[in-house]
Amino acid sequence: MKVDPSVCLNRRQLLGAAAIGASGLAANMAQVELLSQPAFAEQLQQADKSVILLWLAGGASQLETWDPKPGRPTGGPFAKIQTCIPGIEISELLPKMSSRLHETAIIRSLNTKIADHGQAYEVMDTGRIREPGVQFPHLGAIIAHQLASTHSDVPDYVEMYTSTEGRRKGAAGYLGARYNPMFLTESMMPENLKRLESIQDVDHQERADLQRILSQQFSMKLRNNVVDSHNTAFQRVRGLMSSDYLFDIERESQTMRDHYGPTQFGEQCLIARRLAEAGVPFVKVARAWWDSHGQNFETHQELCADLDFVMAALLDDLKQRGMLERTLVITLGEFGRTPQINGSLGRDHFASAWSCTLSGCGIRGGTVYGKTDEDGKTVVEGETNAGDLFATILAALGIDPKKEIMLGSRPIPLADFGSKPIQEILA
Amino acid sequence: MHLFSAVPMPLMDRMILRSSLKEMIMSDVLTRDMKNFKRTREVRSTDILFAIANYPDRKSVLLGSSDAGVYELDLTTEKPDRIKFSGGHRSYVTGIAVMESQAVSCGYDGQLVWWDLQTRQAMRTINAHGKWIRRIVSVPSRNAFVSVADDMRCRVWDAVSGERIADFTDHDAMTPHHFPSMLYAVAASPDGRWIATGDRVGHVAIWDTQTWAKKAELEAPVMYTWDPKARRHSIGGIRSLAFSPDSSQLAVGGTGKINNIDHLEGRSRLEVFDWQKGTRLHEFEDEKRKGLVEQIVWIPESTWILAVGGDNKGFLNFFDTATNAMLHQDGCEGHIHGVTWDANAASLLVAAHERVEVWAWEKTPFEN
Incomplete structure (x- = not known):
């Protein structure tokens, strides 16, 4: 299916039509007929969906989060814990998430090959390798382009990145400036x-x-x-x-603010929920800085405590509000960390076998896809690249990953050529 | 003859004899040229060695490993084999304390393990702390072991029965920035009267071993780096403590302020306090060899202090508190986690990242 970037049904009109269809009143037969069209059906499937991307900037360790290897020379000092899903174990640093995996799929088999911060960021935020002469849109812009309404009163794409290290702004590329992010760096209130x-x-x-x-x-x-x-x-x-x-999180009750905790990451995730609730299609909250070349284990004690508390709070809140089935929560960074522990008790950059998670909208929770070897050095099952991950994210939102955008006379699919959604983790 | 070989005499007498012999030998250290202090041996391994202690009555050492094992290593043989003890820990072994013929190890599994050194079997295992145990020291005058852990508790254990004698803290569980704090360091004074504990944010408490009440507190905030802007997490902390031979001074080791907290690129830092007056007497920072000061050793009968540690590599820094200067510095390829003098106090035995090293004074022409 080929789509002109400028053509998109109005989200509010769409929801209005859906409501008519749902009530069966059929007062406007033209609208009801519209519901039977495949293109409209796809847009209806996408209606009111949002993505909250928890960007673990600098690269979190898969071994201290979603793919622990205790007892192995590469495993580090942490134990693994049984989750609420029999047979699935994660690091003991994520105790709250261990009881909330019903809504979450873990991908343990990312092999994205590039282990340099800048280049890896671009691969993981555009879903493909850079190509000369083409400005590929970043994930937030793609989602905003697909899900935002033309006349929306709310932003389409918000990024929060208050730390300075590794700060990189997403871009809409060939989709046009309309889909560039509202980029919050100094304050959580837009300037x-x-x-x-x-x-x-x-x-x-x-x-x-x-x-x-x-x-x-x-x-x-x-x-x-x-x-x-x-x-x-x-x-x-x-x-x-x-x-x-x-x-403005002052508008939330103290109870709700306590639910997300006192850290900046917690406050930003509370804002992300408020934005998603208001219909913002894509919110990225960057939590820096996981680049633990020295003292990896203590860094992860600190940052995993933050991630575990806040991610669990976010999923609980979305679920209680009935939003989780239409909100996709992603944890992702530019890469993982080396199984080898260096002399500073650190782990270095590693893109050959690492993990991410998808929770909520369109995801079959309680699943693990892919497998690494016993030391976590290679992927042995279900190798997944950035394009496959993008295809999976789009499919979870009801967007055809093969949908093509015309860049001049060149059709470019939303997810990279040849990429496939991971069906095993899709609902 | 082995200088510290056991002879049947009361515990305190043996302690005094051992101490005086050691001081006598250590004073000999001062007559030697530091330029001749060299690495004489290296035994490589694939694991990280966090702890090292003399094996009582043997010419070998006890090692605590990242593979959760406690080992004996005989350094007198040409190709030393490590002998693994049976049973024990489930995570990194981070400390070993020896008292008489018994040893107790601690680990990140929160356990203390009492070892039968004859059979190399675990005699007793105690779930001692709720989080990682960082360090254990012996207090012979109280016939006790003292452990500190990231549950921020300092706990005292009867050396014979393993019963908990005391449990106290003066360290907050969370940093001022709402993240978990850690209690890294503990030291006992040579006279057995005082215990000092030091944490992630640079707070030190000194405790009276007769009452286990807090006697004093000190602050070394430079050793904790919180980066609120660039990377938004922390690093550093007080990693080592040591009382002076007369127990009047306390040396505190860690790292100076760090710009890039992805790495241990801060200057190694040592502060010395007159802890009863609460005054800082000395500050040593070195940027040639950076990182954490993991262990401090006062040289008896002298004004010298040895500080060891590292970043990706290791350092051995000798400071002189009389001149406020570094006497000597050397390093090794692996981050140093712990040291001990051999039983004759002639060699320094080093536990490091993937290696054990032996450092000693090469014989001078005068000695030949």
């Missing part, structure tokens, strides 16, 4: 979103009304794409300005 104090809200509203009237009059006489685009952008800015409350 330049507030109305100037010198302008009253009523002034602002009246200016918007005047702009709309003039535009409508203009359009009645002379239809013009540039003017339409300007109107759309203006409305979108108004919408974004009115969405600043989503970033």
Whole structure:
């Protein structure tokens, strides 16, 4: 199926049509007929879905998280613990997650080959190797392009990366600037979103009304794409300005804030839930910095405690709100860490056999895909590359990974050529 | 004849004899040229060796390993074989303390194991702490062993019965930044009167072994690095403690402030306190060989301190508190986790990353 990047059904219209269909009123037969069309059915399947990506920047150790090897020379000092799923064991550093694997699939067989921070980040955030002359969109932009509504009042793609090490901003590439992220670095509240104090809200509203009237009059006489685009952008800015409350966790109860804990990562994940709840299709929360060349085990004691607490809180919260079945939570970084323990009790970069997780939307929870050898040095079953992971993420959201975007006359599939979703972990 | 071979006499008498002999020999160290202090032997392995102690009444050492084993290694043989003890730990063995003919090891499994050194069998295993045990020391005057762990507790164990005698802490479970803290270091004063404990954020407490009440506290905050901006996690902490021979001073080891906390690239750091007055007497930082000070050894009858540790590699730093200067420095390929003088106090035995090393004074022309 080929799609022009500019064509996308309005999410709100879509939900409206779905509601009509669901109620069986069939008042508008045209809309009901629309429901029977394959393209519309696919979009309906995608409706209201979101992704929250927990980006473990710097590269978390698979051996201290999802693929422990205790007792082996490479295993490190931590034990493994039985999870709520018989036969699946994870590191003792993730006790809360061990009782929440019903909603989570673990992929233990990533072989993404590139173990340099910058290049690996690009591979894992675009799902493919860089190609000269093509600016591939990052995962958030792809998801925003597929799931966002044209006239949405909320951002399509939000990234939070407050640490400075390894900070890299996602990009929409050939999808166009419309799908670039709102990138939060210094503060959890977007900058330049507030109305100037010198302008009253009523002034602002009246200016918007005047702009709309003039535009409508203009359009009645002379239809013009540039003017339409300007109107759309203006409305979108108004919408974004009115969405600043989503970033304000003071609006949450103290109980809810305690649920996510006092750390910055916890607060950012609470914001991520608020954004997903409001319909933001893609939120990336980067937790830096897992690059544990020295004192790997203590680094993971510190950071896994944060990840375990916050990820468990997020999954619980999404589930209690009935959001988990339409929200995909991913843990991923640019690579894993070496099985070999270096002289500083550290682990170095390693992309040949590492792990990630997918939870919630479209995922068959309580599953493990792939296997590494007894020392964690190689993948022995189910080797998975970045393209396969992207295909799996898209499929979990009801998006055809083979859907092609036309870049000029060149069709480019959403997930890389030849990649396949991992059916074993899809619901 | 083995200088420290056991002779039938009361425990305290034997301790005094052993101490005086050692001091006598150690004073001989001071007459030797540090330039002749060299690595004389290296025994490679594939594991990480965290702990080393003299094997009582034998010319061999006890080792604590990352493979969860406790080993005997006879360094007098040309091709030494390690003999593994039977039973014991389930994770890294991080400390071994010896008192008389018994040894107790500690590990990241939270267990203390009492060993029968004749049979090399585990005699007793105690679930001593809820988290990693970092270090164990013996307190012969109280006939006790003292352990510290990441549950932030310091616990005292009867050497014979294994019963817990005391349990105390002055260390917060969480860092000021809401992450788990760690209790790395413990030391007993030579006179057996005091215990010192040191944690991740640079807090030291000194305890009276007669009452187990806190006597004093010190702060060494430079040794803890919290990076709130670039990487948002922490590293460092107080990794070693040692009382001076007269028990009046306390040396505190760790690392200086670290810019890139992915690595142990901070200067090795040593602070010396008059702990009863609470005053810092000396600060030593070295950036030539960086990393953590894992163990501190005071040279008896002298003003010298040996600090060992490392980053990806190891260092041996000799400082002189009389001149506030480094006397001598050397290093090895592996991060050093622990050292002990051999029974004759003639050689320094080093437990390091994937190796044991022996360091000694090469004979000088004068000695020949």
